[in-house]
Amino acid sequence: ALGLYFSRDTYSEKLYVDEPAGTPLLYVHALQDTRGEVPHFHLGQHLYSTYRSQSHKNDWFQINEDTGLLYLNQSLDQRALEKLSARNGGFPLRTIYLQVFLSPKPFQEHECHWPSCAKVMLFIINATMPACSSLKPREFCFLETGLSFRIKENKPPGTFHQFRLLPVQHLCPNISISYQFHRDEDLPFHSDKDTMEVSMKHSLDREQKEKYELIAKCTVRDGLREEDVMAPFPVTVYDEDDSPPSFPTGINTASAIVEYKRKEGTVLAVLQVFDADVVPSSGEIQRKYTHTMLTSDPWVTEFFRVEHYPNETSYTSNGSRVRAMMHVYKLVLNRSLPITESRSFQLEVLVNDTDFQGPRGALLLYFNVSILPVSIRFPNNTYYFSVNRNAHRYAQIGKVCIENCKEFHGVNVTYRLQSPSTNCTALGIITTPESTTGTLFVNDSSVLQRSECTEMQYTVVASDRQSKKQAKTLLIISIEGNYFPEEEGCPISCAVNKKRLECEECGGLGSLMGTCQWTFGDGKGISKNFSTCTPSLKTCPDGNCDAVESRDLHICPQDCIRGEIIGGHERGEWKGIKAGYGVCNCFPEEKKCFCEPDDDKEPLCDEVCRMVI
């Protein structure tokens, strides 16, 4: 690799028309990577204009190979300018740029990227050089484009800037100009009064300070007049990978216990690694900051993985902020673990900062993993529920659930019912996998109506699909109340009803007591509490289309509709009405719901009026 580097990626200067051949423009500076390196500067063959690729062979500019002085070797006159403008794709020619390369001989032109190439921007001013007397003090001192410098840490010190603006000084030699830093005590930079060059006193360390916000002061003396001009002079210290990774609080071990949460993607333990370097940068960090699980057990690599999240952080050093990196390593379940699995082991993970050149570039993380088996059992000996004789199909009677069922994640438990007799069996059970529960519902309402049936008995079986482990418990349901035949002409769905009276007269799919229930909204515009008719206030509308409700859209279209909703409303995440205006009633056959105020007088509110005005 090339060791030398430019102190800036872009240099700039103004260029007036008809400036004479020989006019010096500026110096470029190269800094060393190792002591003794000598720069050779070369210009790229072409002149480029903004946004256009190759524009013209460079016939006007030359660079001194040893000093880095760029100068005009031929005056850029009006005719030359026209020639350049004609190839600028219609844009006015305001800026041209050159490429300066820094390389040992033989010189080979390649793509121009810092650190081995810099651009020199020349701002073309379509006028001849102004008279010295017409220039403002600032124009003798600094360019409008501003200064900024790049210095690599741990490299030999060197000269990196020349303050003088060469063309102005060339034109107006009688004006005295001097530069100094506004406040230069204990700064690692030095500006020479005679040469007006800026150099480093010693090599820099980014981990100590990464930005120097200096102020350069320029004093212009013209006869008796004297004026000071200030300009910011920022120096950025560039990082190299010179710090090994470490544990921020000395902790290199984390424990993980796997019990009920066995699902793929569960984060089991977290460890942090600190690195004072900000290289490699985020684009290449995953490639250069590697981690390896040190295990020969294929079972471990099948079921566990380590995820790496690099995160920029910062610390304070001598009162200034210095960036650093905090690497977070998470031990994650790669696959759902079977409930019968039981073992403990220590997993070592090797983290390697591959760019770091010293020893200790690698660290070991230790994860102590204990996997406990879980068993499937019911908490009660027997479940007792009751059901009203007038309950409709899909009425939800209760839930059954194995011990710690709320804690389970990633375990596939299903519930089923076994009945000793074929008489009086009216129920069904549906497993809700997310909560590992079973919901009991009426599957055959005609059985309930039979007067000889007063009780139902079942055995509930919970089984784990993967391990085939089972647990059983007894379930007794008493059938209560007297049967009342339903009114003529009642709809299948409670949700069809728009008025309280008609709602409470009839039953519908899912109703517990034989009649639907009315819920009053709060009347506050588009609200989650809208008025509606429902089979059961406990389950509908609750914003969740549960396992039973999703069996048939007639049960609770308020939670389950995917079709059109007319009127002021807000849709649920997947389906259903999240919020509605006034009363919401639905027609499951047509897959439509309406949300409108009771009095039918106010106009409907559409999507736009809801959202914006």
Place this chain on the structure above:
Amino acid sequence: SLASPSSLQGSELHGWRPPVDCVRANELCAAESNCSSRYRTLRQCLAGRDRNTMLANKECQAALEVLQESPLYDCRCKRGMKKELQCLQIYWSIHLGLTEGEEFYEASPYEPITSRLSDIFRLASIFSGTGADPAMSVKSNHCLDAAKACNLNENCKRLRSAYISTCNREVSNFERCNRRKCHKALRQFFDRVPSEYTYRMLFCSCRDQACAERRRQTILPICSYEDKEKPNCLELRNMCRADHLCRSRLADFHANCRASYQTMTSCPSDNYQACLGSYAGMIGFDMTPNYVDSNPTSIVVSPWCSCRGSGNMEEECEKFLKDFTENPCLRNAIQAFGNGTDVNVSP
């Protein structure tokens, strides 16, 4: 050079002529056997190779030289034109081979915008029917007025409610909305609705927070802008550059909004309209910009990214980000639009 002396002289004498669009230039090239075969050669040269290895090949070099003299070399595209994507694909198929690798600023493949903000103000006053300067009424909420004006226009209302409902539709607990569809609907709104309406909503001036919040909400940022994590700006730029449309819109933004100290307004050619147009042109892509807060007076816009994790590229990242957050051209253009003022530039 392979150009005949007469053609070279011609271009020097007449100066700049409006370029043909790349779809048309491609047709012209296809009709000519020399051009079409060289174009095919160049495309093969560029496929999977970097510029240097390509230029090292004699045949590739020759193809490039011939094409530099063909209409394909100078061709451009128009915003919202028919076959815009095809046009941009043709443009980049040549220009990715011509430019120096990854440039910080790239040439815009779009034709320069010549219209002025004042053209919009003239039209806007006709629409509002009053002819009054929008900045004159002190109490009114300009962003609300802009929304009302849009709702009174069939086309604007239709495309606006289309993007609002698309961007508002929740998909699941983990996915707030379908971002891809939302972006598409936003692009349609900004491409097909005249800028008299769209700029008024996007760049309305505000005196209070409610107004500024409405302005911030114009593009439904929760769906189209915000994300769980803020990527690094340079990585976001790489993502954008992988897509021809996004790359073109970003290049256009840089061409028209890049701050210049050589002009009075800090804008290239003092053209506010061009800057606002190319800002709006980025909405609906990876680089979608928006107001970062609902501060009524200090206008800060940014894409959804930060310079964290830049390593040694922090300076370059900051420079990229500042073209949005601290860009005097863009800020002046937005303020000038809000105030109903434009610079008077002699044609």
